[in-house]
Amino acid sequence: MSIEVRIPTILRTYTGGEKAVEAKGDTLQGLIDDLDSRHSGIRGRLITDEGKLHRFVNVYVNDEDVRFLGSLETPIKDGDSVTVLPAVAGG
Amino acid sequence: MLSLPRKMLDQVLAHARRDHPDECCGVIAGRDGVATRVFEMDNAERSPTGFTFDSGQWLQVYRALDEADEEPLVVYHSHTATEAYPSRTDVLWSKNTEFGHWLLVSTRDETDEVRSYVITDGDVVEERLSVT
Numbered sequence: 211m212s213i214e215v216r217i218p219t220i221l222r223t224y225t226g227g228e229k230a231v232e233a234k235g236d237t238l239q240g241l242i243d244d245l246d247s248r249h250s251g252i253r254g255r256l257i258t259d260e261g262k263l264h265r266f267v268n269v270y271v272n273d274e275d276v277r278f279l280g281s282l283e284t285p286i287k288d289g290d291s292v293t294v295l296p297a298v299a300g301g
Numbered sequence: 302m303l304s305l306p307r308k309m310l311d312q313v314l315a316h317a318r319r320d321h322p323d324e325c326c327g328v329i330a331g332r333d334g335v336a337t338r339v340f341e342m343d344n345a346e347r348s349p350t351g352f353t354f355d356s357g358q359w360l361q362v363y364r365a366l367d368e369a370d371e372e373p374l375v376v377y378h379s380h381t382a383t384e385a386y387p388s389r390t391d392v393l394w395s396k397n398t399e400f401g402h403w404l405l406v407s408t409r410d411e412t413d414e415v416r417s418y419v420i421t422d423g424d425v426v427e428e429r430l431s432v433t
Contacts, residue, residue: 301350
């Protein structure tokens with residue numbers, strides 16, 4: 211099963227400029243690992259060295275922020291859509 | 302230089318006053334560098350010292366821009382007790398965003414203070430704000 215992952219402008223350097231790419235996985239973690247095998251380095255922008263979802267990005271599964279679902283353990287099934295956006299914050 | 306129509310700037314200032322003492326935040330969209338419209342965002346932190354775009358609302362706005370071939374031109378927010386100058390937190394987050402301009406409003410006293418900056422790799426450079 212292949213899932214469409216929408217990539218924001220700031221991360222398109224990893225996808226050769228593509229706005230949307232395909233990846234496979236049963237969970238968000240698996241999907242990101244697969245994504246990184248095709249677009250090397252992108253995992254480091256999504257997941258911290260400690261293995262947590264980076265606070266600088268928002269990841270949505272079917273338009274729901276995964277922070278309100280299961281974070282990296284969020285299950286992914288056929289037909290789901292995944293969107294990555296830069297989080298915006300400041301002080 | 303950032304050029305903004307008076308009406309858009311007035312909307313940003315009114316938003317900042319309305320949300321005071323909490324910080325306000327929002328997006329000014331653009332096309333080819335020309336401001337097109339303002340999106341007032343919900344500050345998910347509802348805080349006098351920080352802001353975070355509500356993630357669900359940000360997805361809707363980002364998608365609307367993408368569909369209309371617009372870009373996230375300006376991110377604006379207010380400082381409610383300090384000057385309109387980017388904080389260390391702003392500089393940290395700027396490295397991660399796609400916005401070309403950071404517009405800051407200070408609501409610490411009754412006179413509106415509004416200034417614009419370009420932040421590149423952590424370097425803060427104030428730019429001229431032209432109101433048309």
